Amino acid sequence: MMLSVRGLTVSYGPIGAVHGIDLEIGAGEIVALIGANGAGKTTTVKAIAGLLPFGGSVTLDGTPLRPGAAERNLRAGIALVPEGRGILGRMTVEENLLMGTYCRTDRRAAAADLAGMYDRFPILADRRAGLASLLSGGEQQMLAIARALLSRPRLLLLDEPSLGLAPKMASFVFELVASLRADGLTVLLVEQKARHTLKIADRAYLLELGRVVTSGPARALADDPVISQTFLGGRPLAAEAPSGG
Numbered sequence: 611m612m613l614s615v616r617g618l619t620v621s622y623g624p625i626g627a628v629h630g631i632d633l634e635i636g637a638g639e640i641v642a643l644i645g646a647n648g649a650g651k652t653t654t655v656k657a658i659a660g661l662l663p664f665g666g667s668v669t670l671d672g673t674p675l676r677p678g679a680a681e682r683n684l685r686a687g688i689a690l691v692p693e694g695r696g697i698l699g700r701m702t703v704e705e706n707l708l709m710g711t712y713c714r715t716d717r718r719a720a721a722a723d724l725a726g727m728y729d730r731f732p733i734l735a736d737r738r739a740g741l742a743s744l745l746s747g748g749e750q751q752m753l754a755i756a757r758a759l760l761s762r763p764r765l766l767l768l769d770e771p772s773l774g775l776a777p778k779m780a781s782f783v784f785e786l787v788a789s790l791r792a793d794g795l796t797v798l799l800v801e802q803k804a805r806h807t808l809k810i811a812d813r814a815y816l817l818e819l820g821r822v823v824t825s826g827p828a829r830a831l832a833d834d835p836v837i838s839q840t841f842l843g844g845r846p847l848a849a850e851a852p853s854g855g
């Protein structure tokens with residue numbers, strides 16, 4: 611496994627948010643993390659990215675990751691596209707993209723990657739000198755993903771990339787994520803749009819109140835009664851009676 615998470619616990623002060631999550635991601639997989647608001651999805655990916663203190667263990671290719679070592683994790687190949695995208699609106703599109711390369715020492719290759727990103731996302735090339743805040747929501751998500759890719763990650767953590775996007779743009783983002791696998795990337799995809807997510811993911815974990823309640827192949831989970839009744843039917847999981855464990 612590329613990433614192994616064992617017994618992950620995260621608290622905000624005295625309040626526990628993640629209560630012992632086990633999760634594995636194999637090289638080349640798209641693994642989905644789905645669950646309702648407050649389930650602990652963001653907390654889990656932030657802990658993996660090194661942005662939060664945690665208990666338990668997280669290993670990348672067998673090497674333990676230290677809690678809170680975000681920059682080290684980035685250099686080790688873990689990039690996060692945060693919830694809300696983390697675009698700096700008062701900076702230009704290009705300045706935002708260049709932030710993605712700051713941890714790299716191969717300046718030539720980084721410059722070539724930047725040019726390649728403009729080829730891949732022509733709209734970003736058109737807007738490169740404009741303020742990032744002037745991009746549409748979908749374009750900002752594209753920018754956030756492009757910026758993360760410019761660190762040349764092996765593992766990309768995406769936190770609700772389709773949130774707040776018009777359906778057409780959301781579909782574009784899902785297609786983009788699916789295409790990343792062809793580039794050899796490994797992806798942990800946090801989403802609330804379970805139906806669409808399970809179509810592009812290989813495997814998925816369903817979180818509820820900081821715990822994994824169901825996991826398995828994405829195709830099987832799409833048929834799982836727990837998921838189809840409580841999640842894919844449109845009712846949030848949190849509105850359901852607790853399953854009792």
Ligand SMILES: Nc1ncnc2c1ncn2[C@@H]1O[C@H](COP(=O)(O)OP(=O)(O)OP(=O)(O)O)[C@@H](O)[C@H]1O
Pocket residue numbers: 622625626627645646647648649650651652653654693802
């Ligand atoms: N900075 C914080 N301080 C205190 N509690 C927090 C903080 N961030 C999250 N929490 C709590 O931790 C729990 C998990 O939150 P988290 O943001 O990880 O959930 P999520 O699954 O990402 O939800 P959403 O779908 O709304 O993004 C929630 O109970 C939340 O209220």
Ligand SMILES: [Mg+2]
Pocket residue numbers: 651652653693769
């Ligand atoms: Mg979240």
